[in-house]
Amino acid sequence: MNGIHDLGGMHGLGPIVREENEPTFHDEWEGKALALARIGLAGGHFNLDEFRHAMEKIPPVEYLSISYYERWLEGTIAMLVEKGVLDAGEIEARMKDLS
Amino acid sequence: MSRVITQEVARGLYKATRTAHVDADVAASFKVGDAIQARNVNPTGHTRLPRYIRGKQGVVAADHGIFQFADSLAHGGGKQPQHLYSVKFTAQELWGADAPAQDSLYIDLWDDYLEKMA
Numbered sequence: 047m048n049g050i051h052d053l054g055g056m057h058g059l060g061p062i063v064r065e066e067n068e069p070t071f072h073d074e075w076e077g078k079a080l081a082l083a084r085i086g087l088a089g090g091h092f093n094l095d096e097f098r099h100a101m102e103k104i105p106p107v108e109y110l111s112i113s114y115y116e117r118w119l120e121g122t123i124a125m126l127v128e129k130g131v132l133d134a135g136e137i138e139a140r141m142k143d144l145s
Numbered sequence: 146m147s148r149v150i151t152q153e154v155a156r157g158l159y160k161a162t163r164t165a166h167v168d169a170d171v172a173a174s175f176k177v178g179d180a181i182q183a184r185n186v187n188p189t190g191h192t193r194l195p196r197y198i199r200g201k202q203g204v205v206a207a208d209h210g211i212f213q214f215a216d217s218l219a220h221g222g223g224k225q226p227q228h229l230y231s232v233k234f235t236a237q238e239l240w241g242a243d244a245p246a247q248d249s250l251y252i253d254l255w256d257d258y259l260e261k262m263a
């Protein structure tokens with residue numbers, strides 16, 4: 047897919063900022079997002095290549111404006127819905143409960 | 146029905162060794178030292194062949210062995226086991242005459258991504 051993820055050779059994205067003593071996660075939810083994806087993979091609900099493609103399909107403007115682990119979370123949600131583990135309505139209802 | 150994933154189960158899942166290597170007998174279309182050209186293709190599905198490599202000419206630097214094919218597995222296809230190579234491209238081939246002459250890039254590419262030089 048000729049998507050926004052295929053950035054090789056593109057200009058104008060700014061400098062690569064290296065963070066000294068970068069923590070594994072910048073927020074607790076990032077660890078949970080990673081764990082959720084890994085459990086979905088390890089549990090056989092989807093495979094790594096399907097998961098990568100799910101992230102590639104995030105609309106370009108959104109893809110560039112969200113963070114690394116937000117992409118993981120979006121990809122995991124897309125996979126869990128596509129594979130029938132959850133339905134989009136369940137996720138929306140839960141988000142409403144939490145907000 | 147829900148499967149409960151306890152801490153113990155999760156640890157086991159993490160420790161389980163997974164590999165994309167496939168123990169199969171598949172002939173290699175290329176050997177180390179072969180001059181190749183990356184196919185110019187634009188698949189709408191998942192691919193590990195980046196745009197900046199397509200249509201470029203390189204040399205097979207190593208044969209990693211036989212691996213499952215991501216482009217197929219991403220779409221419910223089979224493993225399509227095939228040789229995976231490390232392929233060397235010069236920076237000038239990829240980015241033009243202004244690129245440093247001493248630089249080159251090695252990228253892992255599957256058999257299906259490559260064709261023999263015409």
